[in-house]
Amino acid sequence: MQKHVGLGLRNRYRVDVFQGKNLAKKNRTNSYQEKYDKKIFELYKSYESDGAREAVTDSRQSIFSSFWVKVWIILLPLALFYCGYNLYIFLNGSESEVSHNTEQAKFASDENHNDIVIHLLPTIGKPLSTKWRITGELKRDNKSFVILADNENRLRLEPSSQFSFSGRMLQGEIDGGIVSYFSGESK
Known part of the structure; x- marks a missing residue:
């Protein structure tokens, strides 16, 4: 039986059932996780006396006692959001760029507009030679x-x-x- 103290879950435990006297992985027949029953929690061995508490020897028992784990828990979602946002902007383009280009097109002078139309019209090419x-x-x-x-x-x-x-x-x-x-x- 193991308590899940390392994950910060003090009221949960795991029970591994083995076949025979060897505690090797190949001899394990069953494994299940349970939660301590609050009705009988006081009846467990570590809570025999009145006002007894579970002795926590040091902070190494919990993974959340590390400063860097807390930093990663905060920074990883922020970094994923930042990458996702930039990927969305890259793939879809910025709306400000599109509206800026649209505004420039609206305010173009009539003279420039006529020049652009002339250049955009397809030129009618000369026909292919039927002789040479x-x-x-x-x-x-x-x-x-x-x-x-x-x-x-x-x-x-x-x-x-x-x-x-x-x-x-x-x-x-x-x-x-x-x-x-x-x-x-x-x-």
Whole structure:
């Protein structure tokens, strides 16, 4: 039988039932926890005389006598709350940032607003060339050219400075149309 003094529970106890004379863990058959009955609490051996009290020898019997345990009990929930709050702010964003950006958008001048609208409108691009397509690139004597072919397989060299991007994304404007590896009509 053990009292739960270490946990600060002076009126609770644990009883371990063992099989045989060995008190090894493998011989334990049952274990249960109970609370002292207040009606017969005075009948226990340590309370035989009138006004008897249980002798507490030192403060090491209770885990709550340690200063650091009390500090951890207070700081751990505060730290968890702080981390949870910051995680919520990080994932959902601060409302003050959203309202600040909204206020700036409301008070923008009409001139700036018109400029923004012009830049936000999608630009209507030039159509793909139905005549020319890129067939390759040529680099010679520190000069770079793009080789174009028409529908009748006639070749044409154009300087690569007229083209944007590289690889299969290479495109440029030739004769009023956008030329790429995928433009032109195949026969």
